Amino acid sequence: MIEIEALTKMYGSAQVRAVDEVSLHIPAGSVFGFLGPNGAGKTTTIKMLAGLLTPTSGQVRLGGFDVVRQRSAAMAQFGAVLEGSRNVYWSLSAWQNLMYFGRLKGLRKAQVSERAEDLLSGLGLWERRDDKVGGFSRGMQQKVAIATALIADPPIVLLDEPTLGLDVEATRVVKDWIAELARELGTTILLTSHQLDVVQELCDRVAVIRRGRLVADLPTRELLAGFRERDKYEIRIEGAAPAGFDAVTREGVTTMSVRVNDPREVYDVVERLRAHGVVLESLTQVQPDLEDVFLALVNEASHA
Amino acid sequence: MLDVLGAEIGKGLRVQLAHPIGHVITLLISTMMYLGLQFVLGQGELRQDVLPQTLVAIGGYWFLQYAGLVMVADLIEEKRAGTFAQAQMTTAPPWLPMLGRLITASMFGLAVAAVASLVPMLTAGIAVPLRWAALLPAMLLGINVLAFTFLLASLALVSPMIGALQSLFTSLVLLLNGSFLPLALYPDWLAALARVLPTTLGIEAITQTLFEGRTVAEIWTGGTLPWLVAHTLALTAAGGLLFVRNHRRALQESS
CATH class of the missing domain: 3.40.50.300 (P-loop containing nucleotide triphosphate hydrolases)
Structure with a gap:
């Protein structure tokens, strides 16, 4: 000890x-x-x-x-x-x-x-x-x-x-x-x-x-x-993202970041994607890593 | 405690012997320097009347010079590398590894001093009488040299430029401790100055016993031995105080 x-x-x-x-x-x-x-x-x-x-x-x-x-x-x-x-x-x-x-x-x-x-x-x-x-x-x-x-x-x-x-x-x-x-x-x-x-x-x-x-x-x-952003999700789809969505395409995989006010709003986002005929690959709540936490803590302390 | 001391000495010997070329060169220089020096001073001949006394002095010089060099170079290198701090995380008190280093350095100093004395003795046929009365002054000379080496090491803990000071002192010792001419031939003021330097009093005490036939009691009452003891104690005290002060600073600066 x-x-x-x-x-x-x-x-x-x-x-x-x-x-x-x-x-x-x-x-x-x-x-x-x-x-x-x-x-x-x-x-x-x-x-x-x-x-x-x-x-x-x-x-x-x-x-x-x-x-x-x-x-x-x-x-x-x-x-x-x-x-x-x-x-x-x-x-x-x-x-x-x-x-x-x-x-x-x-x-x-x-x-x-x-x-x-x-x-x-x-x-x-x-x-x-x-x-x-x-x-x-x-x-x-x-x-x-x-x-x-x-x-x-x-x-x-x-x-x-x-x-x-x-x-x-x-x-x-x-x-x-x-x-x-x-x-x-x-x-x-x-x-x-x-x-x-x-x-x-x-x-x-x-x-x-x-x-x-x-x-x-x-x-x-x-x-x-403590640093998890409960309102931030990452959606991976096949092909290009429909208009109106923030997306990044790298090596054929499109990743979209979505912010919602309520977790139930995620269903609406998925519905909109389905309406555009988009095929989902994955949907995950964004998890912070220690690097994000460390930087946030250090910056927070320096601004305090 | 003895295990730690043994480990420190063993490590020191291995580290030193891992790079033997420097030691070999020193041995070569030490064997050639003395006779060359005496040949020049004797204006082309080796003066048998001064050789025995100056030979004792040159042995003292090499002991001081090389023990100090090994000790200080080793400490500076370890501080720079980071192994110094690592080795301080021991269960033993901090002075114990230092004592181990001092013993290792003295082994190398003694080895060079022995070769530097024996080779001229054998090649130039210099006869040095052996007397038991010289044993105590010789041991005190050894302690005197180690006390000075300890003082240098304590300074080296915080000052990487100690090498310059070391060179100055060892040069003065070579000039004045009797390696060129016996101390008895110096003017009084120069002899007094020479006695402030390490080794001089020890060499004077040894030469009094070996070449003047004096006993230990006589060199004690004559004042040489008490001054040697006082000189050694003063060096040890100064080294101890500096060690306590500088050891902390050395750790603060390390790694």
Whole structure:
């Protein structure tokens, strides 16, 4: 479990509040998405969570241990892949990296060896375990970084942009791993990503930070439902749209967007289309995705 | 704790040995530089009356120069790459990985110092008497060098330009610690200035035991040993204070 209470970080003599009274409770076994535009305070929050920055006020507890006062116990609860950094030693092999980071977490050599073998096999790197990481592809390097975060089998894992720069296949592998970790091993995962489809697919709950303050903290479904446009429908038809309808035709498929005041008015629209002899392919209520929600929240907060 | 220390030292050695060419070049330079320097200073001959004392000093210089270089270059590279921050998320206290780095750097410094001393000894037939009384000053010299390296590393945490300051100090050490001429031949004011630099007091204490036959008690009452201890403690305290201050800033800036 991750507990963040009124976390605040102020910088410089001007006392700029990079993070302002942020509170979050992330239950064990959940995948939590932490989103924010650049400069919102996301990285500062993550650094405080990882024990790399000392909060000005407030508290972070990992598995019940205070990151500042009980640092050693808190770090034992925790593994991380930080964004924008190399995370692992390129001049060492995948195996040597795992052995090093495992022992930094206080594990004995035999314990690390066993776990490293499982991780490297699971990530498809066992055959390359003795090769230098510097010679690996970006995807393979990221897999090694993720393996180092998991080497001590921590109950809490922070993944900052874990799929950044990965190809489709590697992204799929990483996403499956994250889902499996939470579902089968009960690991608590804090995930940040600018790839919002990844967050939407994996996260049970999402928080959005802007200018140091939380602007949302809700289960993903509730967050999306809150932004559902109940009056907007998308109709796909065969052939061209009749006159008087807003439509876009791409690769032979015509899509029309229809706004109604009452959902029952959809029947009238369908009747009008039938009168024109139009063949319906599909009719769906428009569902917002996390990107729409994120942009709406961020823009809303900036206009507030 | 020991496991973490062992992991840090092992990692440091592997990272350093992954690129051996730099170390090989340093070893070559270190073996050639001393005799070349003494040959020029002796106006075409190697003066056996100064060689033993200056050889001890050049060993001290290489220990300081190379341990510092390995330590500072390693820290700056890790900070730039991001592995520095990653390695701080350990269950161990922050000073422990730093101690591991210091031990690794000292291993490389000692290796170069040993080769830089032994090769001229064997090739030019320089005789250095071995006396037990030199053991304590030699150990204190080692600690003195590590304290200075720690101070440099603490500065390197926040200042990538530390290399320039490092070059200045190591050049001054080479000029003044007795590698060119024994300290006894310096004018008083220059000897006093030289003693402010790292290694000089340690080398003076060692040469007093090896070449003047003094005991540890004598170099203590003579003042060289107390000054060496005070100098080492001052460097350690300054390094410790800077480490506490700069470590936080380094993490703030990292990744």
